[in-house]
Amino acid sequence: MTYTIIYDKDHCTAAHRCMGVQPKLWGVDGEKKAILRGGQLNPRTGKYERLIEEAELAAFKESALICPAYVIDIVDTDTGKSVLNLKPTKKEEKESVPVIKAHYDSRKEWAMDPKGFFTIKPFYEEQLIRMRYYGEDHALKFLIEGKSAEEIYNTVVRENLVSTFQHAAYVGCELMKAEIAMKKNLPYVQDDPLP
Ligand code: SF4
The missing domain is CATH 3.30.70.20 (Alpha-Beta Plaits)
Known part of the structure; x- marks a missing residue:
């Protein structure tokens, strides 16, 4: 064939x-x-x-x-x-798999990663995102900088700085917001929606 x-x-x-x-x-x-x-x-x-x-x-x-x-x-x-089976139609998609309605309640569902946390800030003139990593003792351990969300979150994973899926997803999402804000010259505040 x-x-x-x-x-x-x-x-x-x-x-x-x-x-x-x-x-x-x-x-x-x-x-x-x-x-x-x-x-x-x-x-x-x-x-x-x-x-x-x-x-x-x-x-x-x-x-x-x-x-x-x-x-x-x-x-x-x-x-x-x-x-x-590329591009199944909406009708086919609905008929072939169950639909799960997405929902999230941050007060009940967010859990701190025992490995620590990050702060994220874009630097518009340099076109760089800088991310501070604080360990489980809340002490600053690393400063990671990069030009894109992709290279930073892959560095986070490579360096083993997250230990939960939820935290990894959060970091990827925030980094992407920071990258979009930096490239479009929009204000970025961590945890707030983009304007
Ligand atoms: S480069 Fe990306 S978009 Fe282009 S063909 Fe490959 S996977 Fe598809």
Whole structure:
């Protein structure tokens, strides 16, 4: 059996997930967009295509399913149908999985991380975010600085500075708010919504 990889490069958001999991299949161009290795531009559709064998299907599926922009599809060459279930409609989503209504009561549900806490501040002129890490004894232990939420929260994880999922999620969320505020020149106050 053969399959056609169809890659819509115009709508690639350069999130780099595909090449992260399958670097042999995906490269990167000067605009940081993904390149389908061995792919050919189809001038009719404007998308890149590559014919693959069954043996390569699993690796391509992994990179397609991890793409947050849904720009990689895999089509069965015989039937012309996609072998992925990309972009299910709202109706299909509702019918196939239970819906959990999100809720949160910070007074009851927030739990202090025994490993400590952080304060976060963007520095607009330098385009840097600085984050102070206070340990379990409430003493300042580290100053972490970086240009993006992503590089800072990955440093936090690498240095093992959080011990609960809730705290890790909070740190990622606050850092992203700080990055948006810094880039858009908006005021940032930790724990408050952006204006
Ligand atoms: S994962 Fe998708 S959006 Fe991200 S670089 Fe690859 S193709 Fe582009």
